[in-house]
Amino acid sequence: MQELLVQVIGWLLLVVLWVLFIWQYRKDPRRLGLAALLLPLVLVSISAVVDLLSALVPGFGFLITLIVVMTPLIVVVFGGALIYNGVLMWRREGVRLSNLMSLAAGVLVFVLPVLAVLLVGIGTWWSYCLAFILFMASVFTACLFVMMLLYAWVHAIFPVKSRAVAAVILGARTINGKVTPLLRGRLDKALELNASQAQSNLLIVPTGGQGPDELEPEAVSMARYLREKGITESQILIEDRAKDTIQNLKFSDALVRERQPAGKLWLVTSDYHALRAGLASRQLGLDALAFGGKTAAYYRPSAFLRECVAMARDHLKLMILLALPFGLGLAGLILVAINSGF
Incomplete structure (x- = not known):
């Protein structure tokens, strides 16, 4: 009986911690401290489920032992x-x-x-x-x-649902004024977010300056792609000075606030970069949420490892x-x- 009581208390504590995590995540997911809470929560939850199934399902414990041996x-x-x-x-x-x-x-x-x-x-x-x-x-x-x-x-x-006044699309290298598949994934995600708005008054901000090997600022190439996809000129705000992610966020926020003094920003980048972009926006004090566009599968491992190093450096x-x-x-x-x- 005492052992059962300890198990029940353990499960209740686990539920309370999950509720706390979900509440804090919905409040603001742009905190790496939540990642430090999530991993032990998942590990403890898996351990609890394994213990339960091992007691209820014959042979399950042997399966887990086999996985550990492998x-x-x-x-x-x-x-x-x-x-x-x-x-x-x-x-x-x-x-x-x-x-x-x-x-x-x-x-x-x-x-x-x-x-x-x-x-x-x-x-x-x-x-x-x-x-x-x-x-x-x-x-x-x-x-x-x-x-x-x-x-x-x-x-x-599990993105936190919200409404926004602008979608800021972070730039990436262009080739001969054309957007690359990597950058196209970001632009298409912004188009998807724009289509999800009940009203089509979302400002769309392509942001990115001109690199030494580029014919024009990235934002100009991005804006051309958006127009070809049916975005009206009145929706587009071009930010063509930024050289890195921090400048992308700062300059774009300043540009948007000239038109919309208040309201949330949607930051649109590649899937591997979305978390770091969101964390950076919180450090800058911006009211924003980050979303990631699709990236080629082969590109993600190296890109995300690079992001891990950058996030560790920033925190x-x-x-x-x-x-x-x-x-x-x-x-x-x-x-x-x-x-x-x-």
């Missing part, structure tokens, strides 16, 4: 997939650091375990410490990636806070090693 194989497949994607990016997008993120991550999946085994094989206190540092750093990095990937997926699948305080348990574990190991006479 974890090394899953890691190998994951690493191989990253390397394959990195090579694909190399061939299709060229040799640039930003295009090789998945290749580098895939190589590390195989190299780090080998390096850790070699360090343990040395058998000295410093090699043990280095091996453990590698292990903890790898686990922390993997947790961060899963945390951001999970929250980005939730952010995309250093949260990263330090999340790293504390790993740091404490490392410090504990060093103390044990010292006390043991290594």
Whole structure:
């Protein structure tokens, strides 16, 4: 009876935490702290469901054990997939650091375990410490990636519904004045959002300056595409000075506020970039929500890894806070090693 009561209390606490997360998410999804709450919630929920099914369904526990045993194989497949994607990016997008993120991550999946085994094989206190540092750093990095990937997926699948006064489309590189498939995905998403409005008075703001290898500002090329798709001239506000995401947001907001002093902005970008755009808009104090357009599947892994690095850089305080348990574990190991006479 006491064990049943503990289980019921645990389930009730889990429900309360889910309600708290959903309430905060609907209030404002542009907070990376919610991602830090979501991952443990999902893991604990999965564990609770597995325990329940293991007790009710014969053989379910064996299935879970089999999956756990296959974890090394899953890691190998994951690493191989990253390397394959990195090579694909190399061939299709060229040799640039930003295009090789998945290749580098895939190589590390195989190299780090080998390096850790070699360090343990040395058998000295410093090699043990280095091996453990590698292990903890790898686990922390993997947790961060899963945390951001999970929250980005939730952010995309469950957008907070609202009305807006303008859709701001973040620019991307154009070729000979033509929009690329990447940029077309953003523009088509803005057209979809415009069609969802009950009234067709949504301002549409293509934003992007002219790069050194572009014939004209990105916003001008984007505006031409919008006109070809039936958007009226009165709806379009061109912002053609911005050079990065922060300028996209600042300059576009200033342009919109000349016409609409109040009201929410819809930020439209690629799916892999939507979460970071939303987080940036909150840091700037803008009343906005971010949406992502479709991106080619092969392009997403490297692009999202790049976004993870950028989000970690932009939220250093949260990263330090999340790293504390790993740091404490490392410090504990060093103390044990010292006390043991290594």
